[in-house]
Amino acid sequence: QQQVKQSPQSLIVQKGGISIINCAYENTAFDYFPWYQQFPGKGPALLIAIRPDVSEKKEGRFTISFNKSAKQFSLHIMDSQPGDSATYFCAAVYSSASKIIFGSGTRLSIRP
C-alpha cells in the first residue's frame, strides 16, 4: 500500500510558468512533510519542508501548500526555469520514528 501518493508522474512546463506537484497521505502519524529534488546520477537533496501546523511555506520560488483536513500537500514552483528540470519527491516523516516515506516522484521538464 502506497502511503504517500504523488501526481503527476511527469510534467512539462514552459519556462516562466508555474509547476504544480500534488501529494496525498493517509496516516495521521506523519507530522513533517519535506520535498526532495533529485538530478540524474545524484542523491535526493532537501528542497523545502513544512509542518502540519501551518498551511503554507514559501522559500524563494518554491511554495508548499498544506491542507491538513484533506491530508494533501503540494509544491508550487513559480517562474520555472530550465535548471529546475529534475525529479521531485514529496515525503512524509513519522512523529514517532526516524523513517521517511517517499512518494513515487514527478519528473519535471522545463521547456526553454
Add this chain to the structure above:
Amino acid sequence: GAGVSQSPRYKVAKRGQDVALRCDPISGHVSLFWYQQALGQGPEFLTYFQNEAQLDKSGLPSDRFFAERPEGSVSTLKIQRTQQEDSAVYLCASSPGATGGRYNSPLHFGNGTRLTVT
C-alpha cells in the same frame, strides 16, 4: 566538508554473488539510513542506525540483506546471494540528530551505488 560518500559508484554482480556496499557519512552525524531506489521510483526505506545501534530494519526485504555500523560511523550494506530483483540504486543518508529527516535534522544523501545483477 565532504558530503556523504558511497562506494563503489557502480557494481555489477552475477546472480548468486555476495556484494558489500559502503557508506561514509558526514563526520559526527548520529543517524544513518539506507534506502533502495528502483528505476523510476522513489526511495524505499531499508534500515536506520542511531550511532552503532540498528534501531529499525523493518524495510530490509529479506534475510539476504544485512547492514552494520560497528563504530557508529562507516556503514556497510551486504547483500548475499544476489538476485535480479536486487538491481537498484542503494542510497545512504546521514543526519546530525537522533531524529533523522525532521526539521532540525535534515537528511544528507550520497549519490548512491547502482547495483546491477546479471
